[in-house]
Amino acid sequence: MGIRNQLLEQGYFEVPPALPTELVQRVRDDVARAAEDAFQEDAMWDLLDLLVPIAREALDSDVAILPAFWAYRLAPNEAGWHPHRDNVGLARDASGRLACITMWVALTDATAKNGCIYCVPAYWDLAYQSRVVNTVIVAEDTIRALPVPAGTVLGWSQSLLHWGGRCGPHESPRLSTSFEMIRADLVSTVPLAHPVGWRPPASERKALMDQMRARYSHMLAD
Secondary structure (H helix, E strand, O other): OEEEEEEEEEEEEOOOOOOOHHHHHHHHHHHHHHHHHHOOHHHHHHHHHHHHHHHHHHHHEEEEEEEEEEEEEEOOOEEOOOOEOOOHHHHHHOOOOEEEEEEEEEEEOOOOOOOOOOEEHHHHHOOOOOOOOOOOOOOHHHHHEEEOOOOOOEEEEEOOOOEEEEEEOOOEEEEEEEEEEEEHHHHHHHHOOOOOOOOOOHEEEHHHHHHHHOOOOHOOOO
């Protein structure tokens, strides 16, 4: 099943490892060393460029880059972000067509033991189509674990109910990164979006990550 059809049916899609191994290693090393400050290095922005064609296929549209990105270093005994939906208000346009997706890249193997992503697929989620935020997991048997090898790209609708697991006490840290993209025809509906190819100057990257820390403070506090 193609990624567009996966996204429409499940609310998420999976692209097997196809990113350059050397680039994944560079980003992994940057995240291992400095977590979200890895965005101050060029490798992270090189990775973003390679995600654009995947986003275009998923949304069946040209895309723009939202100011919403993060890097994760899930250490032993730490849990990923709690169950949430990224932004139900941006998930669809007025006609109901998918408008925005999150792109998540596994920089290390993500397993059930070290805190892989979990979700409730769209076809089992009664609140998936709602524009009212609801993060209640109605039935535990609808939960799906998404273990993937390093280099895999996961993408999901901003309505998908998902979360990160907990890294076991004796496991290697789970490293990953994420970006968000919106259909290019909808950029006028968001406060700020960047064109494909955008790469912030090195002098602006620290301030940009300070903005991201503020944006995600409600998740980081948990």
